[in-house]
Amino acid sequence: MTKRPSPLWYGLTMTKVSLPLHGRWATDNARGLDLAGRGLEHIPEPHRPDLEALDLDHNRLTALPDWIADLPGLRFLSAYHNDLIEPPHVLAALTHLEVLNLSANRLTDLGHSLDRLTALRMIDVGHNPLTTLPAAVGSNPDLAYLYASDGRLTDLPGSLSQLARLTYLNLADNQLASLPEWIGDLRALVELRVSGNRLERLPEELGRLSDLRELHALNNRLEALPLSIGGLTNLRVLALQGNRLTALPDALGELTALTDLDLRFNQLATLPKTFESLTALRRLDLRANALKTLPSALAELPNLERLDLRWNPLDRVPDRVGDLERRGCVVLL
Secondary structure, eight states: OOOOOOGGTTTTOOOOOOOOSSSSSOSOOOOOOEEESSOOSSOOOOOTTTEEEEOOOSSOOOOGGGGGGTTTTTTTTEOOSSSSSSOOGGGGTTHHHHEOOOOOSSSSOOTTTTOOOOOOOOOEEOOOOOOOGGGGGGTTTTTTTEEEEOOOOOOOGGGGOOTTTTTEOOOOOSSOHHHHOHHHHHGSOOOOOOOOOOOOOOGGHHHHTTTTOOEOOOOOOOOOOOOGGGOOOOOOOOOOSOOOOOOOOOGGGGGGTEEEEOOOOOOOOOGGGGGOOTOOOOOOESSOOEEEEEGGGGGGOOTOOOOEESSOOSSOTTTTTHHHHHOOOOEEE
């Protein structure tokens, strides 16, 4: 399941409390309340209007308690792995909320629950059967992390283009057939995950993401990469497993910071000569392609630690590949 920041990431103190048989809960002066993992279907009001963090993970809630709307200072709210069905309208009152985790529920729609929230820094709505994301997500100028994986999204609201500080975007395992051109406006992105969709191409605007370090686009329907991919000059990880690539652009050689390149289970018959420029490359996976020959330049890659060539119809392996093994690189044939 999706990893997300804990309350401690925000300097909040969580306190475990015991459920009494009668009356109110006994609480102390801590600003957080941890009720995770109790199997609760209903939660009585704790009468703590000063709460800043509330953890309701791993219960059986079908709706968020109404009293949450009476916590004006709440900054952290997590209801991961419950049975939430209806849009959580009580969120509208939480105008100071910074972290919201509603992942692993049964939400199909968030309605207008986020319309008044503008201070969010992290939103996790992954592992829900959501068909859309509300446009209000784009109204959070400090949003840095957006998890929306494992849903039923077919498109994205244009308002997301306003997220100038977004560093992490996870849209994996949805039903996206394309990425919008405005993806190139998210200039702060460091990690982009779009694996497990129906993408047939990546937009040329992707090349404007010069701070991107990881791009995960495996298990799609990609037949080619954009020529602009050379603009991703800080890219470290490029995962393209399980697509329909038959060739790679020469611009790939401009990714001189790349350390991990996964191209297994594609249809590549050749590799570009510019591979020799990938001097930072440490792991290269070429399993299950259509390669018959290899450029001798592979043996020149000074930092290569692992080269996987299995399940290719290679006519011969360049003699210099043996040089890689002699200097300690693991070569799998």
